[in-house]
Ligand code: IMP
């Protein structure tokens with residue numbers, strides 16, 4: 001088969017419905033800064049990074065490699081009950097931590113804080129377990145739809161406008177988590 005007659009290869013990374021918001025290079029540079037900040041602030045402390053599955057998987061993997069400390073990691077998976085598309089704040093733990101966090105310094109690692117309802121409930125649950133401290137790292141902060149305004153993000157990657165984004169762990173109905181950048185879905189109905 002000649003090159004001319006071969007079907008055009010399909011590329012997920014250059015899908016026409018995507019508009020890049022942050023490139024891999026921009027993300028990399030920002031995560032290095034966050035890692036250095038955490039390295040300074042947690043020196044000498046017993047640190048556990050708790051990743052909230054699935055969205056935080058890429059952020060977690062990149063961030064932990066920029067934290068030059070003796071640390072451990074753990075994961076939780078929660079499902080937030082949604083009313084149509086809005087989070088209701090009810091949270092079911094699908095996968096709990098593998099190890100106790102009593103007397104540990106915990107950083108919860110999240111992909112994005114939107115209404116803040118899921119995270120607010122998750123922090124309440126973790127708060128009851130006797131950690132020495134609990135802080136929050138969120139790759140993206142979308143403040144406009146926030147309902148739980150008391151949720152404080154200690155380490156933020158980027159603050160974004162009220163738009164639906166995908167990539168770098170974030171999905172639209174399960175798709176696009178593997179994009180190495182953050183993008184806006186131009187037409188959500190076609191995603
Ligand atoms: P909330 O803060 O309780 O509203 O829920 C946050 C969760 O909703 C995040 O962990 C994501 O899984 C999801 N989410 C919110 N905004 C977006 C987005 O723009 N793209 C992909 N997922 C999102």
Ligand code: MG
Nearest residue numbers: 052053055111
């Ligand atoms: Mg999430």
